[in-house]
Amino acid sequence: MSLFGVLRKLPSFNAIHCHINFLGRIARQQPYSMYQPFVKEPTYSIEKLDQLIESGEAKKREFVPVKAARSDHNVSVFHDELTSKFINMVMEKGHKEVATKLVETAYMKIKQMQLAKYYKATTDAERAEIELNPIVIFHKALENCKPVLQLTPIKRGGATYQVPIPITENRARFLAMKWMILESREKERTVHFPERLAYELLEAFNNTGKVVKRKQDLHKQCETNRAYAHYRWG
């Protein structure tokens, strides 16, 4: 009886997928996942599905097991993955509806502010420069807020140094969103989260504002600490 079989019978290991590497040590593939490693992510976008059928990839996937559909995956024309991620991060205590409403109100306010500028503009050239789509503004704003390096504490000889290390795409996106949300939560009593978020997003879109400044401060710190960069490798 294989070790794998033994492990699967123990109730505490039901949720853990393990495999035995060549040293005999157990290496975790997907800790805490309910799915086996070969179960694929679902494709739920109609355009992508059409592409798969056209390219013939669909035939190969006919019998591949697929993970369950998530509640925020849909084929709506308004669906945006980045916005979904952002709403999840805004959400507290599982109140998805509240979080969705906050972010959507922020988008509406962005439109209102940009349209005010648009209708005030007198020439076509001025109007062409004004971006009105809140999703485009959101994407660009997040891009402008993403750091390219991050600091990690590394202990050497009793002292802890902040060492600059490369950052993954996911981590950069996470930090941008996190800083944006934290900045929008600091406010006066009368200015609520959606309004504040709208202002912050517009400022970040123009590469100004507090969130972009935070990213730039992080980059400056990384630059000052570049002497410690070799600590990463001991």
Added chain:
Amino acid sequence: MIRFSPTGKVFRVWRRFSSLSANTMPLTETITNTFRTNELDPINHRKDHDGRFYSISQSVKKQLFSGGGLPKEYKELSETLNGLSIMVRKPAIELITYLNKTNFDAPVNRYVLYGKTGSGKSVSLAHILHYGSNAGMVLVHVPWVPNWVRFPKGCTPSVIHPNKYDHPIESVEWLRHFSTQNGPLMQKLELKTTETYAWSKREMTAVGSPLSELIDLGMNRAKHATDCVTALLCELKKAALSKRCRVLVVIDGFNSFFSPKSRVRREDKSIVLPTEFVLTDAFLSLTRNDWNNGAIVVSVDASAHPSELRESPLPRYQLGKQGFEHLDPFIPIEVPNYSEKEFHSQIDYYVERNWLQQPKARTERGRAELSFTSGNHPLSLMKLVAPY
């Protein structure tokens, strides 16, 4: 399709749902039909203008709606989109046809607009208000009755009418609204009072004094404002009867006058019913069909009642026995959800005004999605389109 693994676990297997018709719709932007009309005078609005937008100038908007009359979100949206444009819809066209053909020698007709909350009753009333203004009618407009019933700024017991309550602040606001709407017309008509009104031992408004004096007194003296309103409505009724002017009464949320409760309490904490307000008496007297040379257009809405009375949008349920007997006989006019033509017209308007930004939403598939998720309900559509 379900597959079973050797260990007995069940896996969901991916299959292409070929019945999805949405993916066959083109993803190119469409504007389906002409959605504007150049006919800016509501008197000339006919069936062919159905589903088209006509714009209202800034000056007319300020004159007619600065004291209320447009729903809050609608008004804000019109300011964002750089101009107020109202869609000409069937209920308003129907009303305009009736009003154009009315025999003003016969007793006043009463029209009741009804429909689900958010289906467009208030905006239809706004359209009729513009019609009345252009037709030279004196406008008696109550923007939203529940403001007097649910959020009164301070009710005082009436001096003249025992066991009744005044709305001093609301009456002053209403008189201001009346004079803004009818200012130029009142100057032209030069109506005079037919009775003496004694406000106190020394203050009185004599017979034959101009109505504007009565209105000014009400605006300056909050204590007498409610009685000024009563007097003004009485005078207008008499003026209409004697053919000196034509009166259009427009009341939004009329069923609130017959609401089972209000936020006004007596000293012993008992609730004052809306039927015990002096303002209610005044407007109920005006909406009786014992006069001619005018028209009464009223709306009943479920949101004008407390939540216990919102089961049905129909007039008999919303008005209750007392309200129905007061208004009976009336002409009910339903304000339905958007027809397909009106829906596409609305989307075209949003696209042209740069409000609906998402490129995919402007396509045929996007429109199909919006039509389905909103159910062609005007307010739902407005809320769905707002963030994108």
